[in-house]
Amino acid sequence: xxxxxxxxxxxxxxxxxxxxxxxxxxxxxxxxxxxxxxxxxxxxxxxxxxxxxxxxxxxxxxxxxxxxxxxxxxxxxxxxxxxxxxxxxxxxxxxxxxxxxxxxxxxxxxxxxxxxxxxxxxxxxxxxxxxxxxxxxxxxxxxxxxxxxxxxxxxxxxxxxxxxxxxxxxxxxxxxxxxxxxxxxxxxxxxxxxxxxxxxxxxxxxxxxxxxxxxxxxxxxxxxxxxxxxxxxxxxxxxxxxxxxxxxxxxxxxxxxxxxxxxxxxxxxxxxxxxxxxxxxxxxxxxxxxxxxxxxxxxxxxxxxxxxxxxxxxxxxxxxxxxxxxxxxxxxxxxxxxxxxxxxxxxxxxxxxxxxxxxxxxxxxxxxxxxxxxxxxxxxxxxxxxxxxxxxxxxxxxxxxxxxxxxxxxxxxxxxxxxxxxxxxxxxxxxxxxxxxxxxxxxxxxxxxxxxxxxxxxxxxxxxxxxxxxxxxxxxxxxxxxxxxxxxxxxxxxxxxxxxxxxxxxxxxxxxxxxxxxxxxxxxxxxxxxxxxxxxxxxxxxxxxxxxxxxxxxxxxxxxxxxxxxxxxxxxxxxxxxxxxxxxxxxxxxxxxxxxxxxxxxxxxxxxxxxxxxx
Amino acid sequence: xxxxxxxxxxxxxxxxxxxxxxxxxxxxxxxxxxxxxxxxxxxxxxxxxxxxxxxxxxxxxxxxxxxxxxxxxxxxxxxxxxxxxxxxxxxxxxxxxxxxxxxxxxxxxxxxxxxxxxxxxxxxxxxxxxxxxxxxxxxxxxxxxxxxxxxxxxxxxxxxxxxxxxxxxxxxxxxxxxxxxxxxxxxxxxxxxxxxxxxxxxxxxxxxxxxxxxxxxx
Numbered sequence: 001x002x003x004x005x006x007x008x009x010x011x012x013x014x015x016x017x018x019x020x021x022x023x024x025x026x027x028x029x030x031x032x033x034x035x036x037x038x039x040x041x042x043x044x045x046x047x048x049x050x051x052x053x054x055x056x057x058x059x060x061x062x063x064x065x066x067x068x069x070x071x072x073x074x075x076x077x078x079x080x081x082x083x084x085x086x087x088x089x090x091x092x093x094x095x096x097x098x099x100x101x102x103x104x105x106x107x108x109x110x111x112x113x114x115x116x117x118x119x120x121x122x123x124x125x126x127x128x129x130x131x132x133x134x135x136x137x138x139x140x141x142x143x144x145x146x147x148x149x150x151x152x153x154x155x156x157x158x159x160x161x162x163x164x165x166x167x168x169x170x171x172x173x174x175x176x177x178x179x180x181x182x183x184x185x186x187x188x189x190x191x192x193x194x195x196x197x198x199x200x201x202x203x204x205x206x207x208x209x210x211x212x213x214x215x216x217x218x219x220x221x222x223x224x225x226x227x228x229x230x231x232x233x234x235x236x237x238x239x240x241x242x243x244x245x246x247x248x249x250x251x252x253x254x255x256x257x258x259x260x261x262x263x264x265x266x267x268x269x270x271x272x273x274x275x276x277x278x279x280x281x282x283x284x285x286x287x288x289x290x291x292x293x294x295x296x297x298x299x300x301x302x303x304x305x306x307x308x309x310x311x312x313x314x315x316x317x318x319x320x321x322x323x324x325x326x327x328x329x330x331x332x333x334x335x336x337x338x339x340x341x342x343x344x345x346x347x348x349x350x351x352x353x354x355x356x357x358x359x360x361x362x363x364x365x366x367x368x369x370x371x372x373x374x375x376x377x378x379x380x381x382x383x384x385x386x387x388x389x390x391x392x393x394x395x396x397x398x399x400x401x402x403x404x405x406x407x408x409x410x411x412x413x414x415x416x417x418x419x420x421x422x423x424x425x426x427x428x429x430x431x432x433x434x435x436x437x438x439x440x441x442x443x444x445x446x447x448x449x450x451x452x453x454x455x456x457x458x459x460x461x462x463x464x465x466x467x468x469x470x471x472x473x474x475x476x477x478x479x480x481x482x483x484x485x486x487x488x489x490x491x492x493x494x495x496x497x498x499x500x501x502x503x504x505x506x507x508x509x510x511x512x513x514x515x516x517x518x519x520x521x522x523x524x525x526x527x528x529x530x531x532x533x534x535x536x537x538x539x540x541x542x543x544x545x546x547x548x549x550x551x552x553x554x555x556x557x558x559x560x561x562x563x564x565x566x567x568x569x570x571x572x573x574x575x576x577x578x579x580x581x582x583x584x585x586x587x588x589x590x591x592x593x594x595x596x597x598x599x600x601x602x603x604x605x606x607x608x609x610x611x612x613x614x615x
Numbered sequence: 616x617x618x619x620x621x622x623x624x625x626x627x628x629x630x631x632x633x634x635x636x637x638x639x640x641x642x643x644x645x646x647x648x649x650x651x652x653x654x655x656x657x658x659x660x661x662x663x664x665x666x667x668x669x670x671x672x673x674x675x676x677x678x679x680x681x682x683x684x685x686x687x688x689x690x691x692x693x694x695x696x697x698x699x700x701x702x703x704x705x706x707x708x709x710x711x712x713x714x715x716x717x718x719x720x721x722x723x724x725x726x727x728x729x730x731x732x733x734x735x736x737x738x739x740x741x742x743x744x745x746x747x748x749x750x751x752x753x754x755x756x757x758x759x760x761x762x763x764x765x766x767x768x769x770x771x772x773x774x775x776x777x778x779x780x781x782x783x784x785x786x787x788x789x790x791x792x793x794x795x796x797x798x799x800x801x802x803x804x805x806x807x808x809x810x811x812x813x814x815x816x817x818x819x820x821x822x823x824x825x826x827x828x829x830x831x832x833x
Contacts, residue, residue, distance in 0.1 A: 008816055011675045016633035024645075024705035249705070251634040251642055303645030303703070335656065 002089065002097040009083040017251040018046035019080060021094035024249040025301065027063040027070070028095050035067040035182070036175050039093050039100040039140075041108045043118035044528055046074040050248070051256035053310065054109060054146070058167055060244030068175060071095040071103075072248070075118045075526060076125070084125060091125040101126045104178060105141045107171075108159070110148035113505035114498060114533075116155055116516050117524040119144070123158070130517065132160050132205065138181060138188045143174070149202075150232075150279050151458040151565040154505050156204035157513040160188070161195055163202075164568060165232030166265070168241050170200040196226040200233035207567060209510055215551055217509060217562035231569040232279075234605045238265065238286045245297040249304070258306035258339070259298040261291050263323075267312040268593035270600075271369070272380045272584050273411065275457035276312055278577075279570050281602035283593050288323035295327060299336055306337040314340050316594075364395050367406035371421025377587045378413050380580070385425070392429050397438050402446040403429060409476045409493075410454040410468035412584060419476050422449065423483035430488045449491040451480065453499035457506050458565045459572060461580030464557040467503040469550075470496045497535045498527075503553040509564035512552075514545045571602035618655050619687045621696060622716040622833075627678045631707025636671040642705060643683055649703035652696060655686035669720040669832065670791060670824060673798050676728075678821040682832070684716055717833040724827040726791035727774070728799045729784070733816035736783040740776065742809040743785075746802075747773060754801045770797045791824060 010016040031037065040059055042049025049055060055072070062070035071093030076084060083089070090099040100106055106126070108119050120130045123142065129135055132142065144152065145163035152162045163170050174195060181191040196203040206226035210218040222228050235241045247259065266283035267276065295307050307327070311317065324338070331338055368388050370376045376383065392403055407422050426447050433445035453473050456462045468476070473496035484491060505512065518541035526532040542549050557563070559578045566574070576599070583590060590598055597603075627639065634642060644664050647654055656662040665686045672678040687696075693713040700710040732739060746752065752768040770790035777784040789797040799819055807813055824832040 004816075010633055011817070016675070017630075017635075017638065020630040020633050022630040022706045024642075249642075249645060251631075251705070252638045253641065300649065303648035305644075305648065335662065 002092055002099075005087065005089055006097070009080070009087065009089070012083060013080045014077065015046075015252055018074065019076065019094075020251075021072075021097065023251055025246040026072075026095055026248045027059075029063075029069040031069065031096060031098065033066075034069045035179050036069075036105065037093075037098075037103040038062055038068060038070040038175070039073050039103045039106045040070055041073040041100075041106060041119075041122055042075070043108055043110075043115040043122060044075055044526070045077050046250070047252070047254040048528075049074045050250050050254040052109065052111065053260045053262060054167070056244055056247050056260075057242065057262075058171060059248070060246065061168060061242045062171065062175070064242070065172070067179070069095070071100075073100055073106075073122070075122055078526070078532065081121075081125065081525065090127045091122055099126065101128050101140065104139045104182070105143060105175070108142075108144040108146075110144050110146040110152070110155070112528060113148055113154075113502045114527040116148075116505060117520040117527055119155065120158060120517065120520040121525040124520075130158050130520070132158055135160075136188060138186060138191060141178060141188070141191065145171075147275065147279060148506075150275075150568060150570060151506060151508070152202070152204065153209075153510045153564045154508040154512040154516055156510040157517075159204065160192060161201055161203045163233075164200050164230055165570070166235050167233075168235050170198065170233045173198050174201060193224050193226075196224075199231060202230040202568060204510070209564075211511075216557075217564060217566075219562060220564075220567045222567070229567055229569045232571065232605070234265075234282070234284075234571075236284075236606055238262075238284050239290045243290075243294050245294070246301040247298060247304075249302050256308065257304075258308050259295060259302060259304045260308050260310050261295055261298075262286065263291060263309050263311040263314055263317050265311075266602075268316055269313060269382070270380055270580075270590055270592065270598070272378070272461040272580055273369070273408065273454060273457075274312075275460050278459045278572050278600075280312070281571055281600065282605060285317060285319070288319040288326060291323055292326040296330065299331075299334065305335060306339060307331065308339045308341060310341065364400050364402070365404040365406065366391060368425065369406065369408055370411060370418060371407065371423070371425050372418045374587050375411060375414060375418040375421070377589050378584045379408075379411055380584070380589050382589055382592065385428075388425070389428070389432055392432055393436065396433055396436055396445070401433075401439075401443040402448070404448040404450060405429070407449060407451045408454045409451050409480070410473055412454075412462055412465045413587075414476075416479070419480050420483050422451070422480055423485075423489075426484070426489045427486060430486050433488075445488050447486075447489045449480075449484075449489065451477065451491060452494045453496050455499050455503045455506060458563065459570050459577070461577045461584055463507065463563065463577060464559065464561075464581055466556045467500065467553045469554060470500055473499070495530070498533065500549070500553055501527075501535075501538060504549045507564070508552050511545075511547060515541045515547055518544050571600070571605040573601035576600045616655070617688050617690075619690060620716055621685055621687055621693070621713050623683050623685065623696070623700065623710050624712040624714075625681045625683065625700075625704075625708060625710045627672055627681050627708055629677070629707045631705070632672075632675055632677045634707075635674045636668065639671065639708075640666065640668065642708070646700060646703045646705070646708070647685065650699040652691060652699055653687050653689040655688050670723055670726070670793075670796070672821055673800070676798075676800075676819040676821060679711075680726075680821055680824050680832075682824075714833065718826065720832075721793060722826045723792040723824055723832050724790070725825045725829075726789055726821055727823045727825070728787045728789065729820045729822050730787055730799060730803065731816075731818040731820075732783045732785070732803070732814040733781060734783055734810070734812070734814040736778045736781060739783045739806065739810050739814075740778050743773070743776070743783075743806060746806055746809055752802070752805055754805060756801065767797050767801055770795065771799075771802050786822075 062068045123130045141160050143161045144159045149162045192203045195201050206223045208221045212218045264285040266280045268283050369381045456465045477493045519538050522537040524537050667684045669682045696713040697710045751766045755762050772788040775786035787799050
């Protein structure tokens with residue numbers, strides 16, 4: 001029925017294959033035999049959402065169950081959205097083309113703060129009220145998970161429940177409880193009250209937030225027996241956890257159009273700015289045999305010609321050598337390329353380079369993050385300039401002539417010297433290239449600096465820090481640009497306005513819900529896209545509710561301030577974060593988890609039957 | 616190493632019509648890989664699968680007569696090639712045959728299309744006569760070198776017409792090939808302009824590709 005309606009608009013939009021479904025390995029079931037229909041929504045366009053590994057895992061996991069049908073839903077681009085609204089076509093699941101408002105559950109994954117308004121827009125396109133309180137029925141339950149669920153407060157009024165941490169187990173527990181609710185004719189209130197008792201489920205409507213006169217939080221009170229602290233879920237044994245042997249193979253090219261293997265979860269490093277490094281703890285690895293097996297199965301079922309080993313820091317994987325050995329044995333013959341993103345500078349060996357180089361030779365990307373050693377010590381990026389130079393030397397000798405370096409501006413305690421240090425470091429890399437006898441012949445060197453604006457995030461030691469103002473960011477960008485003397489160096493800068501907004505939303509409280517709603521009403525539908533983003537809309541939305549974004553982005557938070565996410569527990573303790581913050585201000589580093597346990601608290605996430613490998 | 620050229624004939628139907636040529640190529644390449652057929656790769660510095668399409672159908676149109684040429688390193692019975700491919704192709708793409716290529720793509724001259732327009736069929740049919748009576752039908756054709764005005768009247772022939780309630784069915788024969796390829800939508804757009812409306816629905820299905828003398832492209 002909907003297909004006919006779609007046929008009439010699909011020849012009018014860009015990339016119609018985003019909206020048709022019917023891809024290889026997509027799962028089609030008989031709706032009549034389903035107990036639970038689940039819409040897995042990614043609040044961004046198809047090419048972005050389809051690249052997300054977490055979605056592939058949870059899609060496969062749910063569809064393994066005979067009583068659940070999980071479908072994929074993405075945000076339509078503007079041209080499609082206009083036509084859908086014009087012709088009253090509601091947001092639908094790509095597998096059945098049925099409207100998702102009739103589903104049992106709608107789940108969003110929150111990967112970045114700027115997608116928050118897209119969540120509201122998708123609910124509205126589905127024909128549902130955006131506010132949870134205005135959806136009184138049991139179905140659909142609107143839930144959300146993903147990294148931004150670690151401070152979900154700016155979405156608290158819209159989402160019925162949040163899942164904290166890893167979803168493989170808790171999603172099914174949540175669905176099973178829903179089945180009981182559906183069979184027993186429970187109200188939504190009853191379901192949510194019971195769901196709040198499942199570890200890892202946070203029901204925001206069951207918490208009351210009280211504010212002080214200065215705008216900070218006084219306390220967060222649980223209601224109706226909800227736990228005072230909601231602890232995130234982890235899966236203890238990654239070799240036993242579900243991993244798909246099939247990926248949906250899209251018709252159109254997506255951003256990460258390849259097989260992805262999740263090598264490990266967590267990171268041993270503890271860089272103080274990095275949210276992923278803290279919220280994904282404890283550090284756990286998969287066995288290389290598991291990975292090799294999954295890689296083979298996925299290559300056979302997808303026909304992909306590339307496998308990417310993904311993690312936060314792939315070169316920290318303790319079984320990397322045997323894994324590459326296993327995989328290169330068959331991938332070379334099958335003409336499958338291996339790619340290893342997220343390599344660290346300090347353990348990038350010539351042997352590793354040789355293995356990577358077997359497959360392709362384009363550019364290399366490294367992240368020193370800061371230009372001076374003092375600054376790198378502050379952020380606990382434990383690499384020295386010597387190591388950076390050594391890596392570049394290895395890369396140049398291996399035939400690479402182009403290096404991309406990632407930096408951040410606006411890090412806590414940053415001085416003029418640290419900003420200038422970025423340009424100086426880049427210059428020394430250029431000088432190094434020309435000093436080498438074995439540099440690639442007949443080619444000039446290319447050093448690209450990519451400079452992001454630092455955004456303080458919850459559950460990091462920098463969660464207390466004020467962000468630089470936009471004016472300060474722009475001044476630093478100008479200054480850095482002026483310090484670059486060589487034509488071999490080019491520099492790119494992240495937009496400071498979006499980084500500011502990210503900082504507000506990342507550490508915001510539930511008073512921001514009104515702002516998010518107003519920004520959406522004013523037209524913020526796909527803020528992650530520069531062409532759709534408008535700072536004006538957000539400015540007006542803040543003004544409309546008398547909220548000063550600077551309060552969230554720029555005020556120095558004291559150690560005893562109640563954070564909007566203090567009732568959520570990600571394992572790492574606040575006292576550990578405070579200790580790390582103090583060390584940062586003394587420019588003192590902390591060793592990584594392999595060198596010794598720093599007692600961050602994440603080991604407490606293991607349940608009794610499993611012995612934590614990081615102890 | 617042996618190098619056995621094989622021409623695959625396939626259909627591109629249903630939702631697969633929304634996959635562009637470039638994406639169809641990628642989709643096909645992956646299907647070839649999944650099929651486990653002994654594929655021949657180019658022998659250069661950066662080996663890739665040899666795979667070439669004669670006259671790929673435009674985005675939004677269906678086709679019964681697509682071809683793709685590839686090369687195998689071992690003899691495989693043609694029925695098996697078809698069987699294995701169909702086991703690995705996504706919905707909408709279906710191999711209908713495989714054979715050694717007989718003709719070169721430059722010999723393609725014509726293509727037939729079955730067009731279904733959901734519209735006021737009587738009104739549109741009258742406008743169709745009007746359009747066909749014109750000695751010259753100028754349209755803007757977008758090419759890689761930019762927009763170009765061409766007269767498509769000599770290159771479009773009406774073979775059949777059927778007037779049904781709410782539906783006008785046409786069989787059109789258009790010039791086809793590398794030198795000059797007339798997409799029937801160019802003609803239909805002109806028709807729509809005359810009719811003063813857009814059809815409620817359009818279905819375009821390519822039914823055959825032929826050479827100058829009317830023989831099938833094999």
